[in-house]
Amino acid sequence: xxxxxxxxxxxxxAIERGPRPRKLTGRRRTTRGLLYFYLTVVAAFSIIPLLLxxxxxxxxxxxxxxxxxxxxxxxxxxxxETAWISGRFxxxxxxSVIISVVSxxxxxxxxxxxxxxxARMRFWGRRVVIVVLLIGLTIPITAIILPLYTVMRDFxxxxxxxxxxxxxxxxxxxxxxxxxxxxxxxxxxxxEDAARVDGCSEIRVFWNVMLPLVRPGVLTVALLEFxxxxxxxxxxxxxxxxxxxxxxxxxxxxLTGRFTTDYGLLSSSVLILSAPVVxxxxxxxxNFVEGLASGSVxx
Amino acid sequence: xxxxxxxxxxxxxxxxxxxxxxxKRTLTAYxxxxxxxxxxxxxxxxxxxxxxxxSLFEWNGVSPTREFVGxxxxxxxxxxxxxxxxxxxxxxxxLLLVTFNLVVGLITASALARAxxxxxxxxxxxFLPVVQASIVTALVWEWIYQPGGLINSFxxxxxxxxxxxxxxxxxxxxxxxxxxAAAWSGFGLAVVLFLAGIQGIDxxxxxxxxxxxxxxxxxxxxxxxxxxxxxxTVVLLLEMIGAFQAxxxxxxxxxxxxxxxxxxxxxxxxKRGFTEGQYGYGAAIAVTFMVIVLVAAVxxxxxxxxGED
Numbered sequence: 001x002x003x004x005x006x007x008x009x010x011x012x013x014a015i016e017r018g019p020r021p022r023k024l025t026g027r028r029r030t031t032r033g034l035l036y037f038y039l040t041v042v043a044a045f046s047i048i049p050l051l052l053x054x055x056x057x058x059x060x061x062x063x064x065x066x067x068x069x070x071x072x073x074x075x076x077x078x079x080x081e082t083a084w085i086s087g088r089f090x091x092x093x094x095x096s097v098i099i100s101v102v103s104x105x106x107x108x109x110x111x112x113x114x115x116x117x118x119a120r121m122r123f124w125g126r127r128v129v130i131v132v133l134l135i136g137l138t139i140p141i142t143a144i145i146l147p148l149y150t151v152m153r154d155f156x157x158x159x160x161x162x163x164x165x166x167x168x169x170x171x172x173x174x175x176x177x178x179x180x181x182x183x184x185x186x187x188x189x190x191x192e193d194a195a196r197v198d199g200c201s202e203i204r205v206f207w208n209v210m211l212p213l214v215r216p217g218v219l220t221v222a223l224l225e226f227x228x229x230x231x232x233x234x235x236x237x238x239x240x241x242x243x244x245x246x247x248x249x250x251x252x253x254x255l256t257g258r259f260t261t262d263y264g265l266l267s268s269s270v271l272i273l274s275a276p277v278v279x280x281x282x283x284x285x286x287n288f289v290e291g292l293a294s295g296s297v298x299x
Numbered sequence: 300x301x302x303x304x305x306x307x308x309x310x311x312x313x314x315x316x317x318x319x320x321x322x323k324r325t326l327t328a329y330x331x332x333x334x335x336x337x338x339x340x341x342x343x344x345x346x347x348x349x350x351x352x353x354s355l356f357e358w359n360g361v362s363p364t365r366e367f368v369g370x371x372x373x374x375x376x377x378x379x380x381x382x383x384x385x386x387x388x389x390x391x392x393x394l395l396l397v398t399f400n401l402v403v404g405l406i407t408a409s410a411l412a413r414a415x416x417x418x419x420x421x422x423x424x425x426f427l428p429v430v431q432a433s434i435v436t437a438l439v440w441e442w443i444y445q446p447g448g449l450i451n452s453f454x455x456x457x458x459x460x461x462x463x464x465x466x467x468x469x470x471x472x473x474x475x476x477x478x479x480a481a482a483w484s485g486f487g488l489a490v491v492l493f494l495a496g497i498q499g500i501d502x503x504x505x506x507x508x509x510x511x512x513x514x515x516x517x518x519x520x521x522x523x524x525x526x527x528x529x530x531x532t533v534v535l536l537l538e539m540i541g542a543f544q545a546x547x548x549x550x551x552x553x554x555x556x557x558x559x560x561x562x563x564x565x566x567x568x569x570k571r572g573f574t575e576g577q578y579g580y581g582a583a584i585a586v587t588f589m590v591i592v593l594v595a596a597v598x599x600x601x602x603x604x605x606g607e608d
Contacts, residue, residue: 043425137600142565147347173339269438273432277432292429
């Protein structure tokens with residue numbers, strides 16, 4: 001049992017409890033039973049809402065009514081098809097993919113550069129830059145959405161992917177720069193000194209020596225930036241008002257008005273939006289949990 | 300755990316004899332920082348400062364002229380009953396959400412620490428809602444709260460049909476119902492953070508408690524809680540700041556209704572600013588909103604830094 005938590009313990013010297021007793025006495029067995037009963041109830045609270053939506057996505061209209069809470073047997077793809085084609089979710093999906101992927105690509109350039117500068121360089125004004133970025137971490141998007149809207153309008157970026165992508169990267173930049181900074185700070189200083197003595201330029205030290213060593217950090221940044229831009233509602237809601245550029249979350253918001261009680265359709269949209277995120281999460285749990293635990297306060 | 304802000308260096312700048320090399324170094328450093336800094340300055344800092352300016356005008360967002368009104372918008376805010384209602388709702392929302400995640404989260408984490416099997420599976424399940432979009436949380440829970448939804452079906456099944464209602468349609472239950480939905484989406488993060496904290500507690504303290512004959516409950520209050528204080532503070536502030544900014548989940552379900560019972564600062568600002576085109580007044584609400592978040596965030600950063608020393 002080398003690791004029993006997704007997150008490493010705060011202080012690493014967490015000693016596992018001794019070997020379990022071979023036979024549980026009656027009272028201990030009851031306690032153990034209660035423990036697992038409690039955990040299962042809480043797990044049900046966490047998972048049932050999602051299971052409800054995911055399974056309903058595979059039910060046809062009749063099943064939604066006759067069998068609202070059972071498993072979707074036989075599975076039907078009617079609702080997914082309706083959402084995908086007549087609900088325009090294929091378009092929304094594509095828009096979401098474009099916006100999220102470009103945001104991620106931009107962020108994995110911007111954040112490592114900034115993180116490296118903050119972690120490994122001494123320069124004039126460093127303190128001010130750090131404090132300004134720290135304040136930037138805490139500015140809520142919803143608070144600046146009014147002036148940000150006018151800025152985007154003045155740049156002529158409204159109703160284009162660019163507005164949302166730029167906002168995703170700009171607002172996330174301080175947070176991801178600090179994540180990368182933390183990764184760079186862990187590296188021993190001898191590394192770059194050796195490279196510099198060998199006459200490498202600063203950018204080559206960064207690119208050839210340092211960047212390959214912080215790959216896990218870059219992966220974390222990429223995953224979290226994807227999660228955030230994929231799930232974000234308010235930026236595309238405000239900046240993109242033409243249907244052809246809308247993203248999935250906005251499409252879902254409109255669904256609530258258009259088809260108020262069509263839960264099959266609603267569930268399908270939930271499935272389409274959450275499937276990519278859930279797959280990525282199951283593949284890279286540790287990166288997600290560590291990254292999110294480090295203090296993202298962005299909704 | 301990745302530290303967001305490690306210590307700011309105490310040395311103020313390059314020493315004199317390093318000045319010449321320092322100039323070049325500064326230039327290189329700023330080249331590295333340029334993409335992040337430029338984006339941040341143009342699209343975050345400038346709008347933030349612009350927000351303060353905006354709040355001093357009366358403007359509909361479109362017309363080329365805006366009327367300077369000084370601090371009138373703030374004066375109006377002070378007398379706006381709906382603003383205070385939204386602020387009160389916002390605080391209640393935060394209180395409900397944070398209490399739930401703190402209490403249930405702590406109990407769950409310490410139960411999880413005692414569970415020898417399936418710990419990772421439970422953690423995965425608790426964490427799944429955390430990665431869901433807020434619109435997913437909103438729509439799924441809106442459905443659960445419907446008159447014919449999961450909760451009411453359950454109540455009917457167990458013979459409590461008298462308590463069924465449209466949970467989001469009743470001004471008395473709408474806000475707590477939404478707070479529970481929002482708590483659901485942040486719950487897993489709290490559990491994972493608490494569990495990491497509990498696993499960091501020195502085992503000998505638990506052994507000592509056992510020797511002294513303490514039961515589970517006594518151990519929880521005498522060892523776990525005091526030892527977890529720094530973690531609890533961080534989680535508390537993290538969840539508070541996140542909850543205070545709630546917008547999506549309310550906008551996608553009740554839009555502040557019924558009868559303003561779920562109006563919070565973010566939705567109220569959005570309504571006044573965008574829906575009604577009162578940019579100046581919306582900006583004044585946003586400034587107030589931001590100042591509250593900033594103060595809470597600065598406190599959390601200071602406490603976090605102190606906790607890590």
